[in-house]
Every structure is written in C-alpha cells, then in structure tokens.
Amino acid sequence: MQKLEKLIKYSFKNKKLLEKALTHPSFSQKDSYERLEFLGDLILDVIVGIYLYKKYKNEDVEFLTNLKSAYVNKRYLKKIADKIGLIKFSKYKGGIIQRTDKFLEALIGAIYLDSGWKNVEKFIKKFILNEELEPLKDYKNLIFDYAIKTGKNPPEYKISKIEGPPHKRKFEVKVKIKGIRKIGKGIGQSIKEAEIEAAKSLYKKIFEMKN
Numbered sequence: 001m002q003k004l005e006k007l008i009k010y011s012f013k014n015k016k017l018l019e020k021a022l023t024h025p026s027f028s029q030k031d032s033y034e035r036l037e038f039l040g041d042l043i044l045d046v047i048v049g050i051y052l053y054k055k056y057k058n059e060d061v062e063f064l065t066n067l068k069s070a071y072v073n074k075r076y077l078k079k080i081a082d083k084i085g086l087i088k089f090s091k092y093k094g095g096i097i098q099r100t101d102k103f104l105e106a107l108i109g110a111i112y113l114d115s116g117w118k119n120v121e122k123f124i125k126k127f128i129l130n131e132e133l134e135p136l137k138d139y140k141n142l143i144f145d146y147a148i149k150t151g152k153n154p155p156e157y158k159i160s161k162i163e164g165p166p167h168k169r170k171f172e173v174k175v176k177i178k179g180i181r182k183i184g185k186g187i188g189q190s191i192k193e194a195e196i197e198a199a200k201s202l203y204k205k206i207f208e209m210k211n
Contacts, residue, residue, distance in 0.1 A: 003089075008084065026094050026167040036107075036113075039112065041109075047124050048068050052067055063135055069136040070133040071133060076133070077105065081101055081104040084104075086103040094165070143199050153178045155175050158173065159194075171194040
C-alpha cells in the first residue's frame with residue numbers, strides 16, 4: 001500500500017480506510033468499498049461543480065452541466081483509475097473487474113474521511129481536473145427536448161437484456177419515442193450508462209434521418 005500512497009501523493013493516517021476503498025464486493029460484501037464509493041461520488045460532484053463554476057465565469061448553466069458530466073463520466077474516471085493502476089492494489093475474486101472507476105470514487109471518499117476537504121480537493125485537482133475536456137452532450141435531455149418540441153410523448157426506456165453475475169452486470173436498454181420508427185439501443189455496466197448510450201443512439205438516428 002505504501003507504493004500506492006507514493007503514486008497518489010497521499011499517506012493515510014487510517015490504513016483501514018484505504019484497504020476498504022480497494023475491496024471489491026466480490027471479495028467481501030461486508031467490508032467492500034460500496035459506502036465509500038457512494039460518498040466519493042457525492043464529493044467529486046460537488047468539488048468539480050465548484051471548480052468549474054469559479055473557472056468559467058462567463059459560461060451558461062448548460063455548458064457547466066455538460067462539462068461537469070465529462071469530468072464525472074464513468075469512462076473518464078476508469079481511465080484515471082487504470083492510469084494510477086488501482087486494480088493492482090485491490091482485492092477481488094473472479095474474472096476481470098471492468099468498473100475500476102468505482103475504486104477511484106471510493107478512494108476519494110476514503111481520503112475525505114481520513115483528512116477532510118482540503119486534501120481530497122487537492123487529489124481531485126491533481127488527478128481528475130488536470131486535463132482539459134470538452135463538454136459531454138446530455139443525450140437523454142436532447143431527445144427529451146426534441147420529443148416535447150415536436151409534440152410527442154417523452155422517450156420510453158426499457159431494459160431489454162441483463163447479463164452477467166451481480167458484480168459484473170451488463171444491461172441492454174432500448175429507447176423509443178412514440179410516432180418515430182427509429183429505436184435507440186445501448187449497452188452499459190449500469191442501467192444509467194445503458195440509457196445514456198441508448199439515447200445517444202436514438203439521437204444520432206433521428207438527426208441522420210432528418211439530414
């Protein structure tokens with residue numbers, strides 16, 4: 001664990017917090033990272049939001065929301081977690097762990113509980129806010145707005161398939177707007193992720209159809 005602490009430039013006072021942050025539910029449901037991940041997700045959202053609000057003083061809410069989405073996006077967080085190499089220090093059973101972003105969020109929660117706001121903010125700025133990202137389009141809102149503006153009912157999302165064991169689920173979601181033949185389909189490791197991919201798929205089909 002000392003090697004990881006050197007990598008993240010932070011030394012834990014309570015080593016048990018770090019151990020818990022790196023324990024996958026497949027290894028121990030009781031001592032897993034899940035509560036720390038929940039806390040880390042909230043903290044990350046707030047710190048990124050405040051940082052962007054102060055940095056981009058002349059941008060509107062839509063820009064800030066979409067840029068915040070880019071920084072808290074699971075794929076981006078997974079890239080950071082894999083760059084640090086968190087999986088090498090984690091405890092898990094079974095096959096390959098796909099959602100390494102969860103370890104990163106749990107680590108954020110653990111740092112906060114170990115030493116408070118200042119150090120967790122420093123960690124987030126160093127490892128997550130250090131890259132310049134483009135705003136991430138909110139495809140769910142885009143197709144919702146399109147449906148309402150064109151006098152149609154809101155988009156309907158349905159889970160069409162669930163695969164894999166509890167710790168390695170894959171969801172397939174389909175979305176449609178009544179009155180439009182096109183259907184969007186998305187796959188993700190959470191229902192939310194699959195819905196976003198489905199919305200993106202439908203959005204592209206609608207506007208390809210219009211062009």
